[in-house]
Amino acid sequence: MFVELDLQSEVPIYEQLADQLVEGIASGMLAPGQALPSVRTLAADLGINLHTVNKAYQALKQEGFLEIHRKKGVIVQPGPLPTADETFKARLRRDLRPLAAEALVRGMNEQELTELMQTLYRSIQNPPSEGGTSL
Amino acid sequence: MFVELDLQSEVPIYEQLADQLVEGIASGMLAPGQALPSVRTLAADLGINLHTVNKAYQALKQEGFLEIHRKKGVIVQPGPLPTADETFKARLRRDLRPLAAEALVRGMNEQELTELMQTLYRSIQNPPSEGGTSL
DNA sequence: CTATATGTTATATTCATAGTATAACAGATA
DNA sequence: TATCTGTTATACTATGAATATAACATATAG
Known part of the structure; x- marks a missing residue:
């Protein structure tokens, strides 16, 4: 269990999750192309709602950190990551x-x-x- | 006019205000003991509500950056500022x-x-x- | 083909916070 | 005696976070 959420924090849960996924990519703990748990699975593991996980995934997809395929599910960006523009x-x-x-x-x-x-x-x-x- | 608010920002107005007052103290633009505008005056100047200004003032008072007297009104902390504990x-x-x-x-x-x-x-x-x- | 798991979309509800709007009070000042 | 100060109280609106169900289309596994 790598993700730890503080439900009492003023920081939204979906934001905490997104932050920790980015940190996982930064540290190499999450490798390019690596598959992430489905929204339902991760939601169940973390004890939160499916939509909260989806919101984090969508945000990271929007920024280019994740790819979401109907087929492979959710994976860490296998190509070039977003730059510090x-x-x-x-x-x-x-x-x-x-x-x-x-x-x-x-x-x-x-x-x-x-x-x-x-x-x-x-x-x-x-x-x-x-x-x-x-x- | 030193304080500039972005009403479209996701950052709450009272937080923007508090941040900029802290920055004013940090830069020396606001000197220790210096009087700040009353909540009503500043609210009118900034075009926001009295309570929003008060919320920023109260937060900064709580942290030790401001003092609020019935008499002098609101002043920048004249004594020792909070430390980096x-x-x-x-x-x-x-x-x-x-x-x-x-x-x-x-x-x-x-x-x-x-x-x-x-x-x-x-x-x-x-x-x-x-x-x-x-x- | 069938059942299952996937992301996705749509509603709806609850809850907390931000911001505003008025009003009133007590203490200090001019 | 007015006026200005911070302070408190109440109420209202708007927004966002989070949850709860439900349903849909597609891809996969058996």
């Missing part, structure tokens, strides 16, 4: 901005913040334990 | 995580990401133009 970077800056501002106002210096980001990046790229391949 | 850092990591993961999966390397963060940090600390003191 200007549109993404603009969104990234927009989302990072308030976080950087609060870190600054709380007294974190530039190095502390960038090092925290570095550590985070590396921990995703090379996760502590790639134990189970299952979700 | 473990609680904040945990929240920071939690919020940064999905952003770092998507940046990684889109092919940004560690340096690109940290440099983007650096640039952002510096642009907040030393904003392009501190023209108007007004909100």
